Amino acid sequence: MIQALVFDFDGLIIDTETPLIDAYAAVHTRHGVPFDRAVFIRSVGHAEYAFDPWHGFSPHADRAALELERRTVKSDLLARQPVLPGAAELITAARSRNLRIGLASNSEHAWVEPHLRRIGLLPHFDFLACREDAASPKPEPDLYRLVLNRFGLRGDEAIAFEDSATGVLAAKRANLWAVAVPGPSTAHHDFSPADLRATSLAEFSLDHLLTRFAGQAASPRG
Known part of the structure; x- marks a missing residue:
């Protein structure tokens, strides 16, 4: 689950x-x-x-x-960048289902937290794992493993959302499900290790994701 x-x-x-x-x-x-x-x-x-x-x-x-x-x-x-489509809705839906919400970023806390605060999403996160929190950045799995350890979960009990091939590899190496959502700067990346690829986070509902990955075992690739 x-x-x-x-x-x-x-x-x-x-x-x-x-x-x-x-x-x-x-x-x-x-x-x-x-x-x-x-x-x-x-x-x-x-x-x-x-x-x-x-x-x-x-x-x-x-x-x-x-x-x-x-x-x-x-x-x-x-200062004028909005939340990307579907992100706030997916986080809100996860919160309503009492799912844990984490973040794994190659950026530092001083970069991530002010942005999340500005768009009103910071209080929704249970734990933030940023660049200075792990020995190695993505594509190594350290940041994702840190989140999993904090939540007391196995990799196949969590879904990762990434816009880069580097992030997808990190998630799969930590045995999470990986959903790739490429942006303008990363559309050329190789996302073949991902379990699912979408054009935006608005493309699917939380229920769709939970049903898709329920009862299966995630397998690392790459």
Whole structure:
């Protein structure tokens, strides 16, 4: 029986990833520097992938000033980001069924919690597992295992919701059911390990999910 839902944050509850990329694009455009969106999209959801976001600028460019400009643009874009379709409804439905609600994110608490507070969802979560809480980020299973241990559950008693292949792998390695909900920045990822793929969290009801995964045993893949 499913006892908990565990959500990723960036790109799943709020589209924080498109504003991040759009902010870099805006700064590049303002300074007349070509912007390679594909390179930036490649970095989304991959904590182990690093690149120089200002590589197109002159070696003499004031990177501190560029970063300040980017943060200003990003903050303005993020402040206007709504909850993605279906997220609030699914969380509310889970709460009404007395399911545990957790979060497993490669981002830090200082990033996740203010956003959840702004959109009014923070009180609905029983436990938040963020980057600084585990030894290794996704795709390692540490964050999901931390949530499961906190709830006293097996992996097959929980459903994970992820927008990236990295997150899906982490969930499956912890033996959770994994529902993939790709966003604009992650649609190109390989989601074959997922148990279910959807275009948004509004595509299915909680009852549909509970029925689909009831009485089965989740198996890790990847």
